[in-house]
Amino acid sequence: MQIEMKIRGLMVDPSTNMPIVILKDVNGDALLPIWVGPYEANAIAMEIEKSSAPRPMTHDLLKTLMHGLNAQLQRVVVSELRDDTFYAVIWMDQQGETVTLDARPSDALALALRADCPIFVEEEVLRTAKVLPHPVDSPGTSAELRQWLENLGDEDLGKYKM
Numbered sequence: 001m002q003i004e005m006k007i008r009g010l011m012v013d014p015s016t017n018m019p020i021v022i023l024k025d026v027n028g029d030a031l032l033p034i035w036v037g038p039y040e041a042n043a044i045a046m047e048i049e050k051s052s053a054p055r056p057m058t059h060d061l062l063k064t065l066m067h068g069l070n071a072q073l074q075r076v077v078v079s080e081l082r083d084d085t086f087y088a089v090i091w092m093d094q095q096g097e098t099v100t101l102d103a104r105p106s107d108a109l110a111l112a113l114r115a116d117c118p119i120f121v122e123e124e125v126l127r128t129a130k131v132l133p134h135p136v137d138s139p140g141t142s143a144e145l146r147q148w149l150e151n152l153g154d155e156d157l158g159k160y161k162m
Helices: 038-048 058-068 105-115 123-128 142-150
Strands: 002-012 019-025 031-035 071-082 085-094 097-103 119-122
Touching: 002 038, 002 123, 019 038, 019 105, 031 105, 038 058, 038 105, 058 071, 058 105, 071 097, 071 105, 071 123, 085 105, 097 105, 105 119, 119 123
Parallel strands: 071 119
Antiparallel strands: 002 019, 002 119, 019 031, 071 085, 085 097
8 A cells, every 4th residue: 555645854864964855644644764865855955945956957857858758757656665775666657658667766756846746655665664774873763763753843844955
């Protein structure tokens, strides 16, 4: 079963200084933190903030390419968590034919924002991700980090700064 989620915010992991995309269940309280690279986080942040680069970024190019090929992004799905790595699938419709592409979640999320399409996470991924995918030294255990993420307010998830 797939759970629809929205990007709740972007933040920096206090122990690794790596960007984290926080996904939140649209109909519940489930949170899924996904660690991403700084370039991908910047692409996501730019779309959240509705700012643009002087030249098209990779995800803008992909959106334009899909449009040129008469394809429409239907949804993106964070489909798997294997060996501490998240996997995603991009679902498109091209003239009545369903096309799926393997993708990094960060790229799929950046594209989903640009195409204004829904984001889903497989229920099994949420179950598996109960133990966070990266070791954390601070604020303590995985359970403590999860509680800290769940208690974040809007002011904690402000604009992401590179």
